[in-house]
Amino acid sequence: MARIVSETLDNGLPLHRIRVDGTRATTILIAFDAGARAERRDENGMAHFLEHVVFKGGEKYEDHRTINRTAEQLGARTNAATSHDLVAFHITVRAEAAPQAIDLVTDFVARPRLDENHLDMERGVVAQEIARYLDQPAYVASRMSALATFGDHPLGRPVLGRVEHLPTFTRAALLSFRQRRWAGCRGGAFIIGNIDHVSDDGEISDLFERFPTLEEPEPYESAPDFLPRTLVERRDTNQSHLRMSYRLDYDVTDAKARAAARICAIILGGSPSSRFNDEIREQRGLCYSISAGIRECADVGVLNLAAGLASANCVEAYTRMREIVAELCAQGPTDEEVARARAVAAGRRVLAFEDTYTVALHTAHQAIVHHGDLDPDALIAELDAVTIDDVHDIASAIDPDKPSVACLGPHDAEEF
Template sequence: MARIESSSLPNGLPLHRVELPTRSTTILVAFDAGARTERPEENGMAHFLEHLVFKGGQKYDDYRKVNQTAETMGAVLNAYTSHDLVAFHITCRAEVAAEAIDLLTDFVGRPKIDAEELDRERGVVIQEIARSNDQPSVIAEHLIDRAAFGDHPLGRPVLGPEEHLRDTFTRDGILAFRRRQWVGSRGGAFIVGNVDHLPEDNELAELFGRFPSISANGGSEPAPPFAPTTLVEQRESAQSHLRMSYRPSIDPRAPAERAALAVYSTLLGGSMGSRLFDEIREQRGLAYSVYALDHSFADVPILQLSAGLESGKCVEAFTRMREIVDELRTEGPSEEEVERARAYAAGRRVLAFENTNAVARHAAQQTVVFGQDIDPDKAIEALDAVTYEQVVEVGRGISEQLSVACVGPHDQAEFS
């Protein structure tokens, strides 16, 4: 069982300690400052800022000191930006947790954002965007976001467009975005794993106090109404990348309903025993990759089906995948399917939570996005508690309409 202690630091940043019986410790700091919080002209700024802080802070004042200090303590240092949030994390052996906190809070809490490094990093992120645009599967992900959410921030790519990196982003604009969105009350610090070697409380407060105390003056737009759209990027290729996006009718802020959606998406396409994998791949041989996944933003849930397949089989696969969702809506799953999917979803969560970084990421999502309980054991219990009736209800509530995105030698009429 995890032992959890939560407190609020003087700068408004919540601090959560999640004690687990491990030899490692993960320290993660997250803010409600993902791509969803960007204004149109800022698209890509949250991710670019994530890159820039790694160039150094006050104590570790260049990228070499940051990287080499982490390596010297045998730690793994990284970050991620999603539509939901931005997070920075370091995982280390427990004995060097104090040094890891010192490093992370220095360059993330008080970064230099050097103008020369900013210009140099533009080219790196432009290359990252170019690499993404060379991958049809990534293009399909961008298309389905736009098809599902239009010009809303949830419909824009996290990396943003190349022209923003080249022409728009200034140091002043980036600092203004940080002041607006990196707010303690809309973030959290998480220490997960072995907590036997942490500094005293007053030293912890001083280290995490490197994040400035800022009043909340930003936010994000509410999710738009569902307006199903089909988008196709035509490419003369032998392979196609298909994405289908539905809106479930669950309340995304209800943990039990999110758990039921997770079990539903598992039996639909989350395992080798799922309906999509069994029929689309094994029985019909229509796709080499086919799966379903669910995600809940703060105010809207999504169910996405994905396939990578031979172009000549794309429309047949699309038709049958849509029929499978319709069948689950009208006929429901079998009790055996639900039982197997529930066990698989919960077991997969148990295995994931053997990793302190996974627990820290879960805790950040829970508290920063939803403002809810971060206990990993309760997340597993929620999946174990899902009933057959709840999964049937989820299936009935999946929208009949859907957004579609495809990259390949097709046109929109094929997916009507």
């Protein structure tokens, strides 16, 4: 079991220190419930853009060059990520350098300069990032799938946003978004791994109190009712990218149900012996890539299926994938399938949790999105404890006749 010490700072920001034995690394991660889901329609992409521009300089480390060189002198790995649920900043260092790393990351994240000249330059950088992703058919198909599943709702809009929004992301607009969404009570700071060099005399807490005290944000927009759509972008290519999504009917705040949903997805398409991979790829040779996974937001869970395949095989694969989902819904899994999937899920997590950053990001989701147990070992125990009845409960609640469908390739919507 990890050893966890938590406190809430004067600015409302929870600070969690989680000691993980057997590592010489420390990850410091700061996250807020301020991802793309928190954006208004005309702000789409702002959370991601703000994630970029804080790296341009803070009060003490005044520009990107100073930040980068300081991080290199610490031997650090630093980055950030924006999803629909969270914006998260992290730095991972050898344990001895943790205090200096905390000083660095809290400076530019909590006290960014947001210089107008830097904003102008970064708009061009982000525009190139968006263009790069739009050149990737698999990304476009996944973006279409979110729209087919959630429609014109924040969960259906792209995290990267739209190029035409970038000119509106002024310094005043970014400061307003931060003021509205980056409240300590809807975020968290996490020090994970070897914390032998992190003092508990208040000095470290003072660094995290560089974040201002802000009022609690307004609630985000609840997930919409599920109205499955079929979206096809016709392209004259030899390869098609197929996506299917089913709304899951379970309480996403229930850790046991979340674990069972993961096992259900692995049985369908999350491992080499999964039903999709075994039949559609290995026996029928219809595709090279096929998978199933769970998209789990704060108030909704979705089963996402994906396949990349020769266009001539697309409709046959789509038809059989729907049949396999229907079979699992009606008949449930076998004991052997559940046992294998449990081993896969728990084993992958054990290996992933060798990395302190992965532990930190998982913990942030637990604390901020799901309000669950922060101990990483708890997730492994939950996966190990999933029963065949738990998985059957998840599968039997799926409506196999109502997937949302997205496809990019030489097809028409009527084919699906």
